[in-house]
Amino acid sequence: MAKTVRIGLMGLGTVGSGLVSLIERNAPIIERRSDVKLEIARALVKDPNKKRPLPDDKVTLNPRDIFDDPSIDIVVEVIGGIEPARMYLLEALKANKNIVTANKAVLAAHGDEILALAGANECQVGFEASVCGGIPIIQALSSGLIANRVDELIGILNGTSNYILTRMSEEECTFDFVLSEAQEKGLAEADPSFDVQGIDAAHKLLILAELTFQVKAQMNEITVEGIDRITPVDIKTAHDFGFVIKPIAIAVRDGDNMDLRVHPALLPKLHPLASVHHEFNAVLVKGDAIGEMIFYGKGAGSLPTASAVLSDIVEIARSDYVVPVWNPQKSIKFAPIESKSRYYLRFPIYDKPGMIGKIATVLGDHGISITHAMALLECNETNKGNVMIVTHASKEQDIRHALADIQKAGTLTETPLAIRMLE
Amino acid sequence: MAKTVRIGLMGLGTVGSGLVSLIERNAPIIERRSDVKLEIARALVKDPNKKRPLPDDKVTLNPRDIFDDPSIDIVVEVIGGIEPARMYLLEALKANKNIVTANKAVLAAHGDEILALAGANECQVGFEASVCGGIPIIQALSSGLIANRVDELIGILNGTSNYILTRMSEEECTFDFVLSEAQEKGLAEADPSFDVQGIDAAHKLLILAELTFQVKAQMNEITVEGIDRITPVDIKTAHDFGFVIKPIAIAVRDGDNMDLRVHPALLPKLHPLASVHHEFNAVLVKGDAIGEMIFYGKGAGSLPTASAVLSDIVEIARSDYVVPVWNPQKSIKFAPIESKSRYYLRFPIYDKPGMIGKIATVLGDHGISITHAMALLECNETNKGNVMIVTHASKEQDIRHALADIQKAGTLTETPLAIRMLE
Numbered sequence: 001m002a003k004t005v006r007i008g009l010m011g012l013g014t015v016g017s018g019l020v021s022l023i024e025r026n027a028p029i030i031e032r033r034s035d036v037k038l039e040i041a042r043a044l045v046k047d048p049n050k051k052r053p054l055p056d057d058k059v060t061l062n063p064r065d066i067f068d069d070p071s072i073d074i075v076v077e078v079i080g081g082i083e084p085a086r087m088y089l090l091e092a093l094k095a096n097k098n099i100v101t102a103n104k105a106v107l108a109a110h111g112d113e114i115l116a117l118a119g120a121n122e123c124q125v126g127f128e129a130s131v132c133g134g135i136p137i138i139q140a141l142s143s144g145l146i147a148n149r150v151d152e153l154i155g156i157l158n159g160t161s162n163y164i165l166t167r168m169s170e171e172e173c174t175f176d177f178v179l180s181e182a183q184e185k186g187l188a189e190a191d192p193s194f195d196v197q198g199i200d201a202a203h204k205l206l207i208l209a210e211l212t213f214q215v216k217a218q219m220n221e222i223t224v225e226g227i228d229r230i231t232p233v234d235i236k237t238a239h240d241f242g243f244v245i246k247p248i249a250i251a252v253r254d255g256d257n258m259d260l261r262v263h264p265a266l267l268p269k270l271h272p273l274a275s276v277h278h279e280f281n282a283v284l285v286k287g288d289a290i291g292e293m294i295f296y297g298k299g300a301g302s303l304p305t306a307s308a309v310l311s312d313i314v315e316i317a318r319s320d321y322v323v324p325v326w327n328p329q330k331s332i333k334f335a336p337i338e339s340k341s342r343y344y345l346r347f348p349i350y351d352k353p354g355m356i357g358k359i360a361t362v363l364g365d366h367g368i369s370i371t372h373a374m375a376l377l378e379c380n381e382t383n384k385g386n387v388m389i390v391t392h393a394s395k396e397q398d399i400r401h402a403l404a405d406i407q408k409a410g411t412l413t414e415t416p417l418a419i420r421m422l423e
Numbered sequence: 424m425a426k427t428v429r430i431g432l433m434g435l436g437t438v439g440s441g442l443v444s445l446i447e448r449n450a451p452i453i454e455r456r457s458d459v460k461l462e463i464a465r466a467l468v469k470d471p472n473k474k475r476p477l478p479d480d481k482v483t484l485n486p487r488d489i490f491d492d493p494s495i496d497i498v499v500e501v502i503g504g505i506e507p508a509r510m511y512l513l514e515a516l517k518a519n520k521n522i523v524t525a526n527k528a529v530l531a532a533h534g535d536e537i538l539a540l541a542g543a544n545e546c547q548v549g550f551e552a553s554v555c556g557g558i559p560i561i562q563a564l565s566s567g568l569i570a571n572r573v574d575e576l577i578g579i580l581n582g583t584s585n586y587i588l589t590r591m592s593e594e595e596c597t598f599d600f601v602l603s604e605a606q607e608k609g610l611a612e613a614d615p616s617f618d619v620q621g622i623d624a625a626h627k628l629l630i631l632a633e634l635t636f637q638v639k640a641q642m643n644e645i646t647v648e649g650i651d652r653i654t655p656v657d658i659k660t661a662h663d664f665g666f667v668i669k670p671i672a673i674a675v676r677d678g679d680n681m682d683l684r685v686h687p688a689l690l691p692k693l694h695p696l697a698s699v700h701h702e703f704n705a706v707l708v709k710g711d712a713i714g715e716m717i718f719y720g721k722g723a724g725s726l727p728t729a730s731a732v733l734s735d736i737v738e739i740a741r742s743d744y745v746v747p748v749w750n751p752q753k754s755i756k757f758a759p760i761e762s763k764s765r766y767y768l769r770f771p772i773y774d775k776p777g778m779i780g781k782i783a784t785v786l787g788d789h790g791i792s793i794t795h796a797m798a799l800l801e802c803n804e805t806n807k808g809n810v811m812i813v814t815h816a817s818k819e820q821d822i823r824h825a826l827a828d829i830q831k832a833g834t835l836t837e838t839p840l841a842i843r844m845l846e
Binding site: 018022025026029030032033034035128133134135136139140142143144145146147148149214272275287288289290291292293294295296297298303304306307308310311314315318319320322325327329 | 441445448449452453455456457458551556557558559562563565566567568569570571572637695698710711712713714715716717718719720721726727729730731733734737738741742743745748750752
């Protein structure tokens with residue numbers, strides 16, 4: 001006998017509508033596979049006049065119509081952002097309803113509060129859709145790989161940034177040009193800053209790190225750099241050296257020290273994440289039992305996200321209450337791990353004889369060895385240009401100090417750029 | 424309060440020993456993440472004199488010491504093969520114990536019987552380790568991707584075959600040479616026929632297809648071809664055309680018709696599975712909501728398999744009994760789907776003028792168009808050689824008939840080889 005689950009849907013935008021249409025289309029498949037019958041009981045909307053994929057009597061402007069309906073089993077929040085999403089999730093839990101959310105921002109900022117109330121009220125919380133859309137990475141990290149000590153996790157977690165860098169590489173055009181294209185295609189928001197500045201990826205990294213390493217970090221403990229300063233020259237130079245530039249998020253542990261970082265990086269072309277293109281996401285996990293494992297798929301979009309939300313709903317519907325486990329390791333400190341890495345550096349300059357010499361000398365003074373140096377003038381007949389340098393493995397601190405000294409010398413036209421090169 | 428789970432381990436070979444050492448090493452991690460404490464209560468062995476990673480009082484020669492011990496919660500079978508594994512699993516279920524198995528052969532042949540008894544006795548069955556070792560693909564297909572209509576699944580499911588073809592491609596050496604190397608490294612069994620003839624991959628495909636498509640197929644409904652007839656010439660020719668040869672398993676559905684196949688195939692070098700090398704496994708799933716998704720990792724070996732077994736144990740320990748759902752679609756028929764595909768063909772010949780002409784003419788008579796044809800003599804001064812042909816998209820049936828006609832003409836030194844080329 002199939003069990004009917006009544007869903008209260010908060011939000012009927014891209015993901016909400018995707019959810020409604022996926023249930024309509026695949027309800028028989030889901031029921032055959034799980035004996036769970038899904039029904040949207042009611043959906044909360046903001047604008048009463050917009051055309052909706054649901055009959056009028058199922059749409060409401062009043063969130064209490066969902067919280068106060070005892071027939072509703074699960075509240076699904078797909079509004080995004082912090083408020084009113086946070087308040088809705090807490091109200092749903094107060095009404096003893098299980099919750100499913102796709103909202104990484106609210107989890108990164110208020111996950112503790114939400115999980116604590118869920119625990120107190122014995123409600124379940126599903127958040128598979130909050131990271132990497134349709135890829136079941138939350139389930140894999142919290143269950144499938146549970147027997148592993150994970151030492152490193154690298155992900156391409158933000159589809160917008162990956163799309164922009166991929167297109168810049170394919171078309172040899174500027175960040176701004178590709179950003180407009182991505183906005184037209186619906187692959188970037190009107191205000192893209194959360195995506196291109198790495199904040200969205202940092203929210204997701206926080207969630208993945210908590211699950212994988214059982215640690216509680218704050219946003220300000222993550223080093224975050226965006227992709228918005230990368231130019232076609234950087235992509236071309238990286239390519240010539242056999243690398244691609246990818247927007248990565250890394251969590252790496254060394255004993256009780258943990259380093260969480262979001263930034264662009266140069267990956268060798270044969271690196272397993274180097275072939276993750278366009279809006280695709282991927283997560284590489286290094287575990288002591290499994291070795292290297294990769295999960296690859298669409299990280300955003302209406303249907304992939306709806307797929308993840310539905311898997312949470314079915315999982316909650318068919319299992320009894322499972323006590324959530326949250327024993328963070330208090331001993332872990334968050335700080336950059338001073339491992340050495342090679343760096344790609346770009347110094348914007350006015351072209352004059354001796355520029356490479358000056359820059360290389362300061363780098364040398366800081367103990368930084370150079371493997372390649374080249375200068376390139378811009379094509380636009382100013383005498384502006386760039387000096388590009390690839391270093392041997394160096395400490396981040398040394399690079400930072402050297403860059404500050406070079407900037408102080410006053411010969412640069414803009415702030416220099418430093419991007420790590422991964423092995 | 425952590426819940427202690429007592430494990431009865433049937434078999435203390437490669438996987439069993441891996442399980443013991445993984446529990447020893449990572450028990451604190453598992454407990455912190457799940458509140459489940461694991462304890463090996465007793466292990467069944469065959470040889471009482473072999474050195475074991477467990478104290479003597481935990482080792483037994485008598486399986487009843489496990490079935491009849493009321494303190495044992497879960498029986499883990501890592502013996503492999505059909506009997507006595509099947510009998511042990513059924514006895515464990517009769518004693519109302521949950522079971523976890525890594526055994527694809529017994530599931531492919533007797534899965535129905537085992538699941539039926541588990542259902543009747545309200546016992547749980549975990550079999551994550553039976554396909555793709557450490558990759559949590561069973562969980563992904565049965566839960567994470569549950570909301571998707573899947574139309575196609577392609578996997579590299581047998582690590583031994585993939586290792587052999589990868590090494591043949593890297594070293595330009597023969598199947599037999601690489602097989603010995605693989606056997607020395609422990610990557611191939613003393614009797615490798617299950618692996619290299621595609622039977623092991625077919626067992627796994629059967630399990631994946633059942634979960635993904637909710638169908639019940641038999642081994643004789645799968646088209647199975649091994650990799651043992653592939654020569655360095657085939658790999659080199661494929662390479663020259665921009666392809667790699669990979670041992671794949673495919674499940675594809677077209678309406679109520681389903682095609683299950685295991686065979687080598689030529690994949691374009693940019694195909695997402697073309698870069699899956701050595702003993703690695705990968706599964707590509709095409710779902711209507713998620714699009715293309717790939718899971719990649721180590722498909723065999725002591726610790727990856729133990730990782731999957733442990734994830735099943737923890738999952739069973741922390742959830743209450745979940746009614747297994749098994750509603751196979753009765754309407755599905757298993758038969759080759761007559762889609763067209765390009766083919767790579769190799770005809771072993773005695774070198775004589777006109778060989779390409781003769782072969783090409785017969786192919787033409789069967790409506791098969793050729794894009795490339797080439798002849799190559801062997802280096803060993805016999806006048807033996809091969810004619811290699813790449814066709815336009817053709818029907819399998821036409822290829823089969825043409826090959827039979829060419830063989831009948833009596834000019835070949837051996838049976839010709841036909842390998843599909845995937846897009």
